[in-house]
Amino acid sequence: MTSVTDYAASDAMASATSGQLATFRLDGDLYGVEVEHVQEVLRSQQLTRVPLAPSAVAGLINLRGQVVTAIELRERLGRPARPEGTDAVVIVVRLDGEAVSLLVDSIADVVDVDAADFEAPPDTLEGQSRDLIRGAYKLDGQLLLALDVHKAVSA
């Protein structure tokens, strides 16, 4: 158990950085990814499903001739599926030269965050999402959950 806490602590320390986060909404919560990872944001795209793929893989999209895997972030974070009739927004992130896209509910602002506002993930956060959330920045009136993009896309 100690090792887990140690890990979480060191992880939190390491991720407590200032900078800009591109924020988006998912099932009522506000999340953010480092701006430098974000390549572009697209409206909902036609998805080609991939049979037998992990459930978080929503499918493949055609990004100007490039085939990009789309990860359903709701599934990844263990949230209920997006309500029928609402379109997902696609955030294309570039990691280690490879483009991957994340399906979210809607895009929000780019926010400047301060390491001083950073806190490790609340203890109440459980399971899957705990691994994917680096921590939370306490903004005015709400919490901004910092997403660990690398973990999120390694579905």
Added chain:
Amino acid sequence: MDGLDDIVEEFLVESHENLDQLDSDLVALEQEPNSRERLSSIFRTIHTIKGTSGFLAFNRLEEVTHVGENMLSRLRDGELALTPHRTNVLLQMVDTVRALLTSIEANGGEGTVDVSAAVAAVTAAMEDSPAAAPEPVAVPAAAEAPAKAPAKAAVAKAPAKAAVAKAPAKAPAKAPAKRASRAKSVAVPAPAPVPADEFIEDVTPAVPDILSEEPSAAVEAPATGEQPEVDAPAAEGAGGQPRRAVADSTIRVDVDLLDELMLLVGELVLTRNQIVQNVARQTDTDLIRASQRLNLIASELQEGVMKTRMQPIDHIWSKLPRVVRDLGQQLKKTIRLDMEGRETELDKTLLEAVKDPLTHLVRNSVDHGIEAPDARKKAGKPAEGVLTLRARHESGQVVVEVADDGAGIDPAKLGAKAVERGLITPDALARMSPTDVLQLIFLPGFSTAAAVTNVSGRGVGMDVVKTNIESIGGTIEVESDPGIGTVCRLRIPLTLAIVPALTVECASDRYAIPQISLQELVSLDAEKAANAVEEVGGAQVYRLRGELLPLVRLTDVLGLTSERHDGHVVIAVLRSEGRRFGLVVDRVINTEEIVVKAVGGQLKQIGLYSGATVLGDGTVALILDVQALARRALRTETAERQESRASVSSAAAAETERQRMLLASIGGGRRVAIPLDTVTRLEQVRTDAVEKVGNREVVQYRGAILPIVRLDRHLGAYGETDREVLEVIVYADHGRSVAIVVEEILDIVDGEAAVRSDIDDLGLLGSAVLGDRVTELLDVRAAILAADPAFYSAPAANASTPSGVHGSYLEV
């Protein structure tokens, strides 16, 4: 002159490039005389030219490069210091080399180029000590040139001499002991050429002692440097119109650049596809015409870019004779290596990728395939083994075969070995066809030396070969006749980037299947499918021209639900690892060229998709990995089939010979099977041609009277009577023929299933289940006798055999 050897040509191209590099290197070296890196580079270049020229028997070229190399190696090792003079002689040497190359290119030989001067110059420059006043060296060298000129008496050299003489001419005037390089630079812009001897007087007093110090050495160099210019026009004149120099007709291009071009062309092809699809719905003729042109140009561009990457397979084959020879000698075998289709081209990357596997296969054949001479003689074969490499283009693929006339592989031994190694269960082995058994050598774990010696000697690293070939989208299979030989066949796509593929639909999604695995398409309508798709112990099979084709439903593999409910069955017959299977899809869309895109790691892990592509309309389609699909689907299939087969096997053993049957309907839904060997011909006869002889029906047929038996009446069925054309089965023997009238010829089947029963009737031998239907077996003899009672008793003039029909007369 056009008969320049490929090797020579390549040598010329390479050398010219190297020489250009050399020039700039040498000049740069002058700026930083101590750069060992540059010296080494120069040394390597000269060394390469020397090596090749020796090999190609250009002796003078070799001679001059040899001394150059000597000097360079000493410079490199620090034994000599680089002086401007030495740079000069090196440059002279380079010029001489260039002259020689020009001559070789123009005349195919070294011509009249004289190298002695350059050789002497270099040798001399090597001897003088590094300390000996380096600065004025070039001056006397040049100054002496005119003195020597008359002796050499070469007309062409005159202008050269003049030019050189100018250098010393100015030198003394401004600064007698100028650096050679400076002197040179002054010499160039020097105006009107002046008689050389005038200047010699000026020069000699200025540098008297150095003249004597410097022997005949560097003298001739400028002259030789000029000479090619004299030779070249002469050669051109002789050859009629000047031909583009070899070095100018090719350029070297970075493979990365080609890769990028290829990628872009791939995108262009995709965009082209999209446009062509869209325009097909338009009515604007200008637009249509433009899109057609785009279509054409894009195709040509694609072809062109692909060509830039193509190389003949000979590039990798050329090394194999040596491999075969050495290995053969080592193993005391005499082996002849035959090559067919060495000009077959394929993509450079692919060529590189098949190099190792191919070498491996060849080594394997030499090592284990071809027997020792003694063994061969015992087997009645010539002592010399023959290894044949074949390459050819076949339906958009390159097929490469490595064939030997060795001992072959005994499937029984191989199978036993596989069982012993626990790679396969005895049960599974029993169910495999000999061809399938052979493919076992590609199993990992089969590849140990022990397996090789114990089995008939194959299999070292064959799994690696297979993996390598598959990684480039190719396939490999092995065929062998024990005692006669073995063939390993590689099928390699022409190129990796753009692949012809079949697009199919399954559960409303589209998938691409690379054409390389596709053999044919079978479409069955609902009615036919109901009969044609059979179940063998829970597994579906289709009888494709007599062979059982295991069927795999793509929807089952992918865990989807088919959206095809009309009973239609579309089968893509695929080949993987020498096995065939039918992939059942919802529908076939079309064939198109697709650009293969890599998929992310998550999807690679699934192991069913080799990539993805963007189709003409912009949607993404997954590319099915046929090998993986076969592995996944067929293994489970066989497992399921295992028990059911086992129970049938005892019964199957009883089945002795397969009899081919002609299936015909006779009306009233009844089907009759007639042994095919009693059928001579199938004909159609017009009803109004039927005549009567007594109460028998006859028809005139090929100048004879042919008695008719109507099978429906004969067997008590009631077919249509008012048909215009009768379907007739003609049976002939001993010069007599009868015609058996049926309602419709249905099919020819193997009468193997034969769940026979003795339930019969008049005129029948019994009944059997053929193609899921109860079918009556015709008593042919009785039917014939009904038509012609005297058929078997009438003696025939040319009767030699009592009965039997020549099946080969069958015309369907």
